[in-house]
Amino acid sequence: MHKNRLAAACAAACLAGAMAPGVAHATDGYFQPGYSVRSVGMGGVGIALPQDALAAATNPAGMALIGTRFDAGLTLFHPDRQATIGNVTYSGNAQSNFLIPEVGYNRMLNSDMSVGISLYGNGGMNSGYDSIAANTGLLPGTGVDLQQMFISPSFAWHVTPANTIGIALNLVHQSFRANGLNNYASPQLSQYPASLQAPGHDSSDGVGVRIGWIGQLTPDLSVGATYQPKIHMGSLSAYRGLFADGGSFDIPANYGIGVSWKATPTWTLAADVERILYGDVPAIANSSLPLALLASRQPAPMLGAPGGAGFGWSNVTVVKIGAAWKYSDDLTLRAGWNHTDNPVSSANVFFNTIAPGVVKDHLTLGLSYALTRKVDISADYVHAFRNSVSGYAPAMNPPPTPPGQQPETLSMSQDSVGVAIGYKF
Numbered sequence: 001m002h003k004n005r006l007a008a009a010c011a012a013a014c015l016a017g018a019m020a021p022g023v024a025h026a027t028d029g030y031f032q033p034g035y036s037v038r039s040v041g042m043g044g045v046g047i048a049l050p051q052d053a054l055a056a057a058t059n060p061a062g063m064a065l066i067g068t069r070f071d072a073g074l075t076l077f078h079p080d081r082q083a084t085i086g087n088v089t090y091s092g093n094a095q096s097n098f099l100i101p102e103v104g105y106n107r108m109l110n111s112d113m114s115v116g117i118s119l120y121g122n123g124g125m126n127s128g129y130d131s132i133a134a135n136t137g138l139l140p141g142t143g144v145d146l147q148q149m150f151i152s153p154s155f156a157w158h159v160t161p162a163n164t165i166g167i168a169l170n171l172v173h174q175s176f177r178a179n180g181l182n183n184y185a186s187p188q189l190s191q192y193p194a195s196l197q198a199p200g201h202d203s204s205d206g207v208g209v210r211i212g213w214i215g216q217l218t219p220d221l222s223v224g225a226t227y228q229p230k231i232h233m234g235s236l237s238a239y240r241g242l243f244a245d246g247g248s249f250d251i252p253a254n255y256g257i258g259v260s261w262k263a264t265p266t267w268t269l270a271a272d273v274e275r276i277l278y279g280d281v282p283a284i285a286n287s288s289l290p291l292a293l294l295a296s297r298q299p300a301p302m303l304g305a306p307g308g309a310g311f312g313w314s315n316v317t318v319v320k321i322g323a324a325w326k327y328s329d330d331l332t333l334r335a336g337w338n339h340t341d342n343p344v345s346s347a348n349v350f351f352n353t354i355a356p357g358v359v360k361d362h363l364t365l366g367l368s369y370a371l372t373r374k375v376d377i378s379a380d381y382v383h384a385f386r387n388s389v390s391g392y393a394p395a396m397n398p399p400p401t402p403p404g405q406q407p408e409t410l411s412m413s414q415d416s417v418g419v420a421i422g423y424k425f
Contacts, residue, residue, distance in 0.1 A: 027384060027414065028318045028340040029278055029357050030123040030146065031254070033364070034058070036102055037073040037420035041366015041380035042322025043336020045270040047258025048214055048224035052422055053104025056118040056154035059212035059226040059258070060166030064114045064156035068107050073378070073420025075100040079126075080386075083353050084409040085133040085393050092356065094128025094143060102420070112158040118168070122148040122251065125355050132180070135395050135406075136350070142180025144354045145201070148251065149173050152210070161216070168210045170228070172251065175203040176236050178354070185241065190303040192241030202238035206231045206251065220262040227255040230280060243283040244301075244308040252284065253277045256318075265326075272320040278313040278343055286310030288351035311355055312348030316341035322364070334366035334380075342387060349391030349408050356410040359384040368422075376422045384414035 027033045034044025035057035046055060050062025052071040077100055081092030106116035128143035149172070156166035181197035190196050208231035214224040231251040240247035256274035263269055279285040288309045301307040322336030339361050344352045352358075366380035388411040395406045 027123075027357075027359060027362065028274075028338070029276055029313065029316055029343045030125045030355075031276055032100075032121065032123050033320070033338045033362055033382065035118075035120050036071065036104070037075070037378045037380045037418040038334070038366065038368060040075075040382060040418065041334035041336065041364055041378070042270060042324060043320040043338045043362070043364050044318075045258060045260075045272045045320045045322040045336065047212070047226050047256050047272045047274075048222045049258070049260040049268070049270040050214075052420075053106040053116055054102055054118050054120060055106075056104070056116060056152050056166070056168040056210070057120050057150065059214065059224050060152075060154040060168040060210055061156050061164045061212040061214045061224065061226075063106050063116045063154050063166055064108075064112065064158045064164050065214065066106055068114075068425040069105075069422060070425075071102070071104045071420060071422045073102045073418055075102070075380075075416050075418035077414070077416040079412060079414045081127050081356050082411045083129070083132070083356070084411070085136060086406050088133065090129050090132050092127040092129050092143065092353075094130055094141075095126060098126065100416075100418075114154075114156045116154045116156075118150070118152045118154065120150055120152075122150050122172070124148055125357060127354050127356065129180070129353075132353075133393070133406075136353075136393050137183040138353065139180040139182060142354060143178075145175075145177045146355075147175050163216075164214045166212050170208040170210060170231060172206045172208065172231055172233065173203060174205075174233060174249070174251075175201045176239060176249065177201045178239060178242060181242070184303065190241040191305040191308070192246070194241065195238055195247070196241035196303065197239075199238045202236045204234035204236050204249070206233035208232075208251070222260045224258045224260075225256070227253075229253050230277070241304040243304065244286050244310050245282055245306055246304055249283045250281045252281050267326075268324040270322050270324075272318075274318040274320070276316050276318065279315040282307075283310050284313045287312045288348045309351060311351055312345060313343035313357075314341070314345070316343050330370040332368045334364075334368075336364040336366075338362040338364065342389060344389050344410070346389060346391040349389055349410055350393040352389075352410060353393070353408070356412045358387050358389050358410055359412050359414060360387045361385045362414075374424045378420045378422065380416075380418045382414070382416045384412075386411055386413035
C-alpha cells in the first residue's frame with residue numbers, strides 16, 4: 001500500500017516538473033514569499049510552523065512534525081511591470097499570467113523519523129516589453145525569462161522530545177532567456193558578443209542542501225532555524241556574454257529564524273526573519289555601473305567578464321508575520337504580512353528594466369477547509385503593493401554613442417491566488 005502511495009506521489013511530482021516552464025515569480029527579490037498555499041496565506045511563515053509536505057522548502061526539520069501526508073497546489077500569479085523612461089511609460093507585461101505548481105509527499109518511518117520529497121519553484125523573473133525607448137539601446141521585445149525548479153528529498157528526525165532536525169538535498173534546474181539586447185552584443189561591450197541574447201532558453205543544473213532545526217520550548221511555543229548555502233549552478237554558456245564570469249548564475253545563500261506561538265486553542269501566531277545574500281552572486285550583485293561606463297566608451301570590465309556588469313542587487317532582510325484562526329473544526333482562516341528590503345538601488349535602475357524585482361510589501365489571506373477527516377482544501381490570495389525606484393537610463397543616438405542620460409522609473413505590483421489539496425494518510 002505504501003509503495004502504491006509513493007508511486008502516486010512521484011507521478012504527481014513528475015507532472016509538476018512538466019509544468020515548471022510556466023514558473024515565473026518575483027517577490028522577495030526573486031524568491032517566493034512562501035513555499036506552499038498554507039504558508040503563503042500566513043505571510044510565508046514556516047521556519048517554526050510546518051503545515052504540509054512542502055515544509056522542507058523552508059525548514060526540513062518540520063517534515064518530522066506533520067505526519068504522513070500528500071499535498072499539491074497551483075498558484076496563478078499576475079505581476080504588473082512598468083518602466084517610465086523620459087515621460088513615456090512602457091509595459092513589461094508581454095506575458096502577464098503564470099502558473100506555479102507545488103507538490104510534496106512525506107512518510108513517517110516511525111514516530112520520530114520521516115522521509116519526503118518536495119517540488120517547488122524557488123522563484124523566477126520574467127519581463128517583456130513590446131515597445132521600449134529606442135534611444136536606450138534596447139529593442140522592442142526586450143525582456144528575460146528566468147525559471148528555477150527545486151526537487152528536494154528530505155530526512156527529518158525528532159531526536160528528543162523538544163528537538164527536531166532535518167536536511168533536504170536540493171536538486172535544482174534553471175533556465176534563462178534574454179531578448180532585445182542586440183545593440184549590446186559588440187566587442188566593445190561584451191567579452192563574448194555572440195553569446196549575449198536571443199538563442200532561446202539555456203539551462204543549467206546544480207546540487208545543494210538545506211538544513212534546519214525546530215525546538216519546542218513549551219507546549220505552546222516553538223522556535224526554528226534554517227540555512228541554505230549558496231548553490232553553485234552550471235554555467236549558462238549561451239549567455240556567457242551577458243552574465244559576469246562567463247555565464248555564471250548561482251543561487252544565493254539564505255538563512256533565517258522563526259517562532260510560532262499557540263496563543264489560545266484557536267489562535268496561532270508566527271513570525272520569520274530571513275536573510276537572502278544576493279550580494280554574494282556576481283551576476284546578481286555586480287554594479288551595472290560598468291555597463292554605463294562602457295556605453296560612454298570609458299574603460300570598464302566588459303559584460304561576461306570577471307567583474308562585469310550585473311544587476312546591482314544587495315542583500316535583503318525579509319520579515320514575515322502571520323496568524324491562523326481555527327474558526328471551527330473544519331475551517332481555519334489565515335492572514336499575514338511580508339516585508340522585504342528592495343534590492344535595487346537608483347544607480348542600477350537601467351539594467352533592472354529587464355528584472356524589476358522592486359516590490360517590498362505583501363498582504364496575504366488564506367483558508368483551509370476539511371472535506372473529510374483525511375482530505376482538506378486550502379486557498380490563498382496575495383497582493384504585493386506597487387513600489388517604484390527612480391534613476392537614469394542612457395540616451396544613445398545611435399547606440400552605443402550616448403549624448404547623455406534620461407530619467408527612468410521602474411515600478412511593479414503583483415497579485416496571486418492559489419489553491420491546494422492535502423491528504424493525510
